[in-house]
Amino acid sequence: MTTTNTTKEVDQVVATPTYLADIRFFFRPQDVEHMAEWGIELGTYDGAKENALSIYALTAPPSATMPPDEEGKWSAERSQTFRNWILTGFPLGTATPIEPLPNGALPTRLRKDVTTLSDAEFDRLKAAFAGLMERDPADPKSYFALAGQHGLPKRWCLHHQDRYNPWHRQYLLDFEDALRSVPGCEDVTIPYWDFATDLPDRLQHPPLDQYVLPIDPGAAATPPPVTSFFPYTTSRFPVDDIAQNMKTYEVLADTATSLAQLLWGAFNVNGYQDFSIQAHDSGHGSIGPTMGNQNVAAFDPVFWFYHCNLDRLWLSWQTRVGGTTLAGFRTTLGQNTEWLTPPFNKMVGTSVTTDQTIESKVSYDRLDLPSPVEGAMENLSGSIDAARTFAFRSDSPVSVRVKGIDRLNIPGSFIVSLLADGEPVAKRYFFQPDDPRSCETCVQYGIVNLDFRLTQERLLDRALTVRIDVPGRSEEIGTSFPLSRAGNPTINARLLVGEA
Template sequence: MPQAEQLVANPTYMADIRYFFDTIDIQHMAAKNIDLGSYAGVKKNALAIYAHTTQPGGDMPPEPDRKWSAERSQTFRNWIVAGYPMGTAVAPTIAALAAAAPAERIRKNIASLSPAEIEQLKTAFTGLMARDASDPTSYAALAGVHGRPQTWCLHHEDRFNPWHRVYLKAFEDALRSVPGCQDVTVPYWDISTPVPDLLKQPPFDSYVVAADLGPPYGAGYRTTRNDQAGIDAGLARYSVLQHISSALVQTLWGVSGVSGMQDDFIAAHDGGHMSIGPTMADQNVASFDPIFWFFHCNLDRLWLRWQVNDSATTLTGFTSTLEGNTGWLSAPFNALPPFDTTADQTIAFGIGYEEPAMAAEATLVNKLGSIAAARAFVIPPAAKVSVMVKNIDRLNIPGSFEVNLLADGEVVATRAFFQPNAPRDCENCRKLALVNVNFQLDADRITGRKLTVEVAVPGHEEIGARFPLSALGNPTINARLLLEDA
């Protein structure tokens, strides 16, 4: 007989219903072309699910010990009657975090490394940098995967986080192949703190690429960075820390340039790259700067933190946060070239981070520009306004750029967009030629004011601050209040 469960009077999908279906249920019904792993699938099949699971006559699940309790069935019925509310996730308790499966390797904060760990890290980096570029485990070859000469990297799409997670592990595995460094891990640099002094010392301060990277770099290209004042100014200009904070409390995975965790997370990534620049601001050569690895290690830590907050550390849990496209987690669309690991395999990856005890985020949110008419919604008293610049043809823009939103001629928000200096030469850029940039602002900052948009390309002062929008496919503006599930 099923165990009694708590009856929920006002259940939502993200807080309650998604946990009613485990991997066995999802895989079994997927073979029958019934999706129990996503909000859309459960909603579509809700009446049939209720009929087949309600006891005493329900035939699903087939095993006696997995039958639904009366409380679960009533909770599911309450969800149907209420109009299938999506709701928001509930972050796990500290006890639940402590009970999580241990990671196979743990990465530390670079600021907390011991002297012995620092020496081992230096040995590992120096060893990779000393290898010939023809060695696939050399620093030159591994850095060349992201930008020139290989240009494999995936940006501004669903596989962005998975690809970088695999890339970081491949680099870490190469570090471990240096004699005496078999247990080294890449530490993370918390970007909310100044660049550590260690990263200003060899071999982490810069790198010279001996190979010819082609114009405009040539052979002997040396990486460069902004000073701390320049980095701080960029982080503030692009609201990087604010985007990180917003990303961590999003319930849904979302879409780059539109909504959800991805939009804020990729905005923080792009703004971080441009803040650290000049090398980090150029996708062609960013990964040659040693700071790239510590920066991306931090981003991977933050993605994992979001997964924990959102109960998305398993493939089943992660899929339940997706709205719309889930195909990128299945073959052949889950590929992460040139690596063999696939996107679905990165969700539970066996890598953790050493950091202070992570309390659950206070409140998770689900802000949407549009919502199904069948769902209840609210417009909060302090609702934010989404101003989206849609369908920017970025192939005509020579490098990473920024989009400014102006109110009565005053810049009120700036978003960074990270890309190569010749995007037409990048296959992924060509596939995603039309991109969106989404601003979310308090209504009182922009209502009643004359709004305009400008596109600027830092480092190309000869172009001018106002890159002609007519050369970018004449993008359009979409402005709307952000709604929340009731």
């Protein structure tokens, strides 16, 4: 075990160090910032690995030139540990989870499971929602105006990219502040719906069951006005159907996989981002026609409780990997860190930047923190550096990636099904507006992939095919969408491997 350079305790040599357990703590925030000015990334695994030989040469005592200050100089023991990391092939390792702080230890807001609220707390929550819904839609703190930021008419939301989680975390805070502006509701916080359980009865009664749009949300939308959502009342599937949909789209499986990732990764690639965004999309599609349509999803009151749970899960993952601070979070990234720095850290609709959202301003009454025995962390992929020791295992999952889907040609959210001998063995829901070409983010990320993780037994010796369906468009385009119009996507199947 080594200590950080912010203490004067003596370092100990680690014979078989790993990046997540040891090496990432060798670089202070000021070291990372200083070297970033020279185009050298020290705060991530990829950066430390790529620059490892130079780092070792410049920090090795007794003639080290970096860090420049005496306090930051590395000890001989730390230098040897870093050398051992190089010699053993730069192993990633496993993060040591950080124990959550006791409730009230920091000046944060506490969000609770909606089913655990006292009657008085729940009454204030309903009063806050009703208060927002009664406000003039032109009021920027009205329910209509706030929900309209996500879809019509503002279209500010950011999906399928690194800024997705930061944007929605700030969006929840802004909405929570508006709830607190209702007289008598100054201490209200948004509770979460743990969608591992059925939709609670509390969310199935006014004012939390539905919302009637007071004006046309598409009238002022640009590009061209959208007129298909007025008059409009939000709607959901029956509770049992929602639960079945969550199973069909494997929302909980993707959630569990996301929480087990060692690295942040990227959507369409790997890591926490890929699987958490897939779970997000499929959860939207599971809940109902409104939640399944990006244009109007946030008008359904369940949106806020659903997304509050997603934020809780993100904070759970941050806690597991030691990423609750900006410096700690950066260590879970690959080479792409620019979205945390100006000017790329800006988020539409708010002056808050991505890096300012990493240290959460709220706490939760419960985080999902399974023990290492219950939920081991992983970094499985289809390829691995030849310098590292790797293993195939009999229970290693197969990754089937439907690659290169041109989402811009598909009119609305869609379902991708993996069929074995003509029968669906897995489905995923992709969340987007009816006209993705009118969405700036959609256009920027127009080509997407969808990942399926399956056991080998579910696929071996079976004929596999793929189908794309667009819910609610059967009269216009038939029951399935032609793959030729979706960019002729390809299939990438691989057995996943990890460090031995």
